[in-house]
Amino acid sequence: MDTKKLIEEAKRARSQAYVPYSDFPVGAALLTKDGNIYHGCNIENAAYSVTNCAERTALFKAVSEGNRDFQALAVVADTDRPVSPCGSCRQVMSELCPPDMKVILTNVQGDILETTVEKLLPGAFHSGDLHGK
Numbered sequence: 556m557d558t559k560k561l562i563e564e565a566k567r568a569r570s571q572a573y574v575p576y577s578d579f580p581v582g583a584a585l586l587t588k589d590g591n592i593y594h595g596c597n598i599e600n601a602a603y604s605v606t607n608c609a610e611r612t613a614l615f616k617a618v619s620e621g622n623r624d625f626q627a628l629a630v631v632a633d634t635d636r637p638v639s640p641c642g643s644c645r646q647v648m649s650e651l652c653p654p655d656m657k658v659i660l661t662n663v664q665g666d667i668l669e670t671t672v673e674k675l676l677p678g679a680f681h682s683g684d685l686h687g688k
């Protein structure tokens with residue numbers, strides 16, 4: 556699957572965003588190693604902090620369906636630069652995805668930044684850190 560196709564899928568996911576408070580729809584498309592795509596959008600709440608980002612929606616959907624073998628994630632929003640995932644999503648990506656997994660960040664103008672999970676959160680807190688307690 557090429558980058559362009561995965562970005563198109565992220566745009567499709569973005570159209571489902573539930574964003575009555577921010578009016579800032581975000582879409583994500585998560586490609587698994589077996590070629591499935593899990594779509595994610597942001598889903599907001601009147602209690603703002605309960606909001607779920609597009610990236611975590613896609614990741615949680617995949618895990619809840621029994622698929623954890625991820626190959627790439629594309630994210631799109633209407634930003635001046637390629638959309639920058641929030642800290643919570645970076646932490647969840649670092650928990651669930653391989654460190655060298657491709658993350659494609661883009662915006663509606665078509666700017667693209669290809670990065671990795673590790674580069675988005677260098678030195679992430681992880682399960683190994685719990686063992687020294």
Ligand SMILES: O=c1ccn([C@H]2C[C@H](O)[C@@H](CO)O2)c(=O)[nH]1
Nearest residue numbers: 577579581597608609639640641
């Ligand atoms: O990478 C991002 C950045 C923000 N949001 C959402 C959270 C909230 O619904 C809205 C404004 O922060 O955008 C995402 O889904 N992903």
Ligand SMILES: [Zn+2]
Nearest residue numbers: 608640641644
């Ligand atoms: Zn987020």
